[in-house]
Amino acid sequence: MNTTNKYLQFDDPTILTFEFNVNEQFDFDNDFDDVDISTLVEMPDELEINWQEPIPVYLSVFINPDNSDAPYKINMKILAFFKVDSAVPEGEAYQILQTDAASILLSYLRPMASMMVTASGFPPMTIPMLDFSDDDDD
Template sequence: MNTPNKYLQFEDPTVLKFDFQVNDDFDFDTPEDDTDISTLVEIPDKLDIDFEDDIPVYLTIFINYDGDNAPYKITARIMTLFQISNLLSHDDALQILQNEGASILASYLRPTISMMTASSGFPAMTLPTLDFSDSEND
């Protein structure tokens, strides 16, 4: 059991999917300026959550998903079960799961993304710190 703060505990995360595709047609002469990163955080609906039980949180990260001239595309999905302190209101608990829970999951994917991109012949990509404070992360 991991405890990043007094309100949140979690099991060791599980990577459910890691799809890495090198773009064989990548044009080194006209590379894209920026890496495109989008995320999807999935938490059960508030009415479906038993706050006394484990709460699953899923994070999917899409890197260069729509980039035609990106060196690679990555789709990674990870999840874990969180336990929330009963000292928090349900709304505060959901906010912590959305923000801190997703950030924790992203930190578990960061070394894998770096290792895979470095192994592809391209410079290693370090997944930046992502802001999950807004549910619209696309």
């Protein structure tokens, strides 16, 4: 397992989906600076996790999913198995998986998306740092 710090380890991530679609109707005369990015972090429910075993964390990233005027659309999904040190309380460990693990997975997708956008004749696009913390008051 790779170690990012003393409390979080992970296996090499696996790309599950990478779809890149160019909008052939895109008008290059129109400026398009706004990139719509949405994400989905998936992992087992906190009560279902066996903290002694590696935990699967999936990250899906959708770029321009609903914008018909966008020059391209990207759909990516990546998976890695993470272990959180047993010294970390389970509630805190779950939050670490949602935030830190997702950020790690995003760092693997970022250069792939940039390379495909540039190779397709568009200006370079860099996925910015994203905040994966859950601010919802459920």
